[in-house]
Amino acid sequence: MNERENILGRIREALRFPARRPGSHGVTEGKTALPTVAERREVLPPVSSSFDAQMALFARNCAELRADFKLCRDADEVIAELARLREAEGWSRIASHRGPQTESAVTSFGLPVLWTERGYDKHELERCAAGITACDALVAQTGTVVVSTRTGGGRALNVLPPHHVVLATRDQLVPDLPAAFATLKERYGADYPSMISFITGPSRTGDIERILVLGAHGPKKLTILCV
Amino acid sequence: MNTAAKQFVRDATRLSADLRHRGLIQTALGKYEVKRDEMKARFHDWERARQLAADTKWEAINHLDQYLDQFVRQLEARGTKVHWASSARQARDLIRGILAARGARTVVKSKAMTAEEIHLNEDLERAGFTVVESDLGEFIVQLRQEPPYHIVFPAMHLTRGEIKDTFEARLHDAPSDTPEELTMVARRVLRQKYVEADAGITGANFAVAETGMISITENEGNARLTAALPTTMITLLGIEKIVPRLEDLALLLPLLSVAGAGQLLSGYNTLYGGPRQPGEPDGPEEYHVVLLDNGRTAYLADAEQRDALHCIRCGACLNVCPIFRNVGGHTYGTTYSGPIGSVITPNLRGLPDWKHLSYASSLCGACTETCPVKIDLAHHLLQNRRNASRVKPSWWQKLAFKLFAPVANSQFLWRWLVTKGGRVGWVFHRLVLGTRFDPAYAWTRTRDLPPIAPQTFREWWRARQNGSAEAGNGGNAAKP
Incomplete structure (x- = not known):
């Protein structure tokens, strides 16, 4: 028996009677009107069109989410910042993936690196102190970092190690969620990565008496270094 | 009164007089309300946002055959195996079959209400699989062998002391009763499970027809790990989860987060479009999507209440319901509790046995007013009352009205x-x-x-x- 045909058949049968439109009094007719990008923008939290204001909003959202955000002058400052984290947290082994943003920064300070882009041993990744990745976009509206299997070194690198460090560039900042989805569509078109994640702050839970605890399963710390 | 109704009345009577229980719920939901209102206020126009979300779900549900077909074709094109289950039993058989074919023994699960709906855990455990819930709240209630108390906050009814006792008894590890240390115990235990598990099972919050992707919203990262490390991934989702386009999520994701947890955007909102693709470093070798009907197509045929299928399972109607806030989640005796549960359960499981839930309401309309996708919950409760009396009129009610x-x-x-x-x-x-x-x-x-x-x-x-x-x-x- 073909359940696909059974279920689709039942759906078609069920839909012969039209349903009332939401928010109307009994209206079932009318042309399909999916919200447009402009309509969605009008209702979502407003974001200024100025780049500096967007960057400031992103920083404010990060602070609220308890993610560490630092706007760096140049690549050297990013490396200095990574070295500072290495000292502060006593990293002995880190994981990353080879890419234009990550490779030079990660190789510059002499720690053993587990590179993930060609496959890796998950037990080894579990023992790494930090995962350093690139990203697809930063969303000012929500303080979100968008990563995918291509920019985040796979699925696990950006969520398994206890500290996730994102190396981003200023031109990756987008104002809002509609712009983030438009960026993804433009970049990947018909060939999307098998995973795309909107990461908003470090891993968190409120499951015990609704008290916020960071680092439930994923990273306890999220650091975003933007150059 | 039938068994389910008797149980409801008994538990409701007990819990509505339990001041400790009430204190816990009021504290938890009080915190939620403050954050939710703060985030709603950040929206430029929250009311209009609800309308746009409702329009989006209306379009998807009222053309479900087309969008479902598109969703499945897109998924299959990138190597996902899609399965169709008309009933809970078929879904359980399919999932057991997939696990057996893959030679899997241990399964790590992220939160999925559809899995609760079909009683998947019990079934898999009976068949000899080891199943570990990875969401902290679900993990706690699983250790206590209880069903989740709330669709978003499964362990909301427990104090830190009770959770410490549970960890001590079941894991022999509970250094103190601070939420931080208890969370770290679960983190330690579960990290090993992710690395060792043969298969991961997830639910889904949305299914994007345009690109053939599922979307999972969470805060802990447990679903992320469930979908990253095991070599087999299975997603069980209700057919009503469809949204037409990828960009529709730009509105639906923050709406779900605000209504569900009082966050502008939850920690991880992740799209999955298939198994590990060529050139990707990790991810499951096989990805299976199981589409569940289990009464949904029959619900779809009821044009009057079809909008109940717009539900995004945010739990907002539970949080504002004066009945839920007094009798709690377990009293309902159903998978889905609160107003949405009281609306859909009688229609999915049978009016005669579950019609009493239509009266678990003060008809204040708080549920209708808060629903982010504008489901007319309060009126659906009234329609259920009407329908129940049509199906099986009660002799004393008929007599009373005659007089x-x-x-x-x-x-x-x-x-x-x-x-x-x-x-x-x-x-x-x-x-x-x-x-x-x-x-x-x-x-x-x-x-x-x-x-x-x-x-x-x-x-x-x-x-x-x-x-x-x-x-x-x-x-x-x-x-x-």
Whole structure:
């Protein structure tokens, strides 16, 4: 028996009677009107069109989410910042993936690196102190970092190690969620990565008496270094 | 009363008088309300956002065949195996079959209400699989062998002390009762499970037809790990999860986060479009999507209540419901509790057994007002009452209305009843007040019955119109 045909058949049968439109009094007719990008923008939290204001909003959202955000002058400052984290947290082994943003920064300070882009041993990744990745976009509206299997070194690198460090560039900042989805569509078109994640702050839970605890399963710390 | 109704009344009576339980729920939901209102206020126009979200889900649900077909074709094109299950049993058989074919023994699960709906865990455990819930709240209730208390906050009814005791008894590891340390115990235990598990099972919050992706919203990262490390990934989702386009999520994701947890955007909102693709470093070798009907197509056929399938399972209607806030989640005895559960359960599992849930409502309409996709929950509860009486009329209700109708239709009889008749009845009522012979016992058992006013409104009005000296203060002192 073909359940696909059974279920689709039942759906078609069920839909012969039209349903009332939401928010109307009994209206079932009318042309399909999916919200447009402009309509969605009008209702979502407003974001200024100025780049500096967007960057400031992103920083404010990060602070609220308890993610560490630092706007760096140049690549050297990013490396200095990574070295500072290495000292502060006593990293002995880190994981990353080879890419234009990550490779030079990660190789510059002499720690053993587990590179993930060609496959890796998950037990080894579990023992790494930090995962350093690139990203697809930063969303000012929500303080979100968008990563995918291509920019985040796979699925696990950006969520398994206890500290996730994102190396981003200023031109990756987008104002809002509609712009983030438009960026993804433009970049990947018909060939999307098998995973795309909107990461908003470090891993968190409120499951015990609704008290916020960071680092439930994923990273306890999220650091975003933007150059 | 049937068993389910008896159980509801028994548990509701007990819990509504349990001040400790009430304290826990009020504290948890009080915190939620503050954050939710703060985030709603950040929206430029929250009410319009609800309307746009409702329009999006209306379009998807009312063209479900087309969008579902598109979703499945897109998924299959990138190597995902899609399975269709008409019933809970078929879904369980399919999932057991997939796990067996892959030679899997241990399964790590992220939160999925569809899995609760089909009682997947019990079934897999009976078949010899080891199943570990990875969401912290679900992990806690699984250790206690309880069902989740709330669709978003599964362990909301437990204190940190109770959770510490559970960890001590079941894991022999509970250094203290601070939420931080308890969370770290779970983190340690579960990290090993992710790395060792053969298969991961997830639910989904949305299914994007345009690109053939599922979307999972979470805060902990447990679903991320479930989808990253095991070599087999299975997603069980209800067919109503469809949204037409990828960009629709730009609105639906923040709406779900605000309504569900009082966050502008939850920690991880992740799209999955297939197994590990060529050139990707990790991810499952096989990805299976199981589409679940289990009564949804029958629901779809009810045009009046079709919008109940717009539900995004945010739990907002539970959080604002005065009934839920007093009787709690377990009292309902259903997978989905609160107003949405009271609306859909009688239609999915049978009106005669579950019609009592239609009365678990004060009809205040708070659920309808808060629903981020504008489901008309309060009216659906009324429609369920109407439908239940059509399916199986109750003889005493019919008799009561037969007696009531001629009285209510006659001016003379009605006036007599509310004046002299009522007062005569009042005298006799005192004799049985508060005893089981009292016809109003359900009320008078725990409450005072207010006395009948000395005057009817008509009498008061007439006295007032006659212009007695005291008319200015409402004519209370009017004398015959």
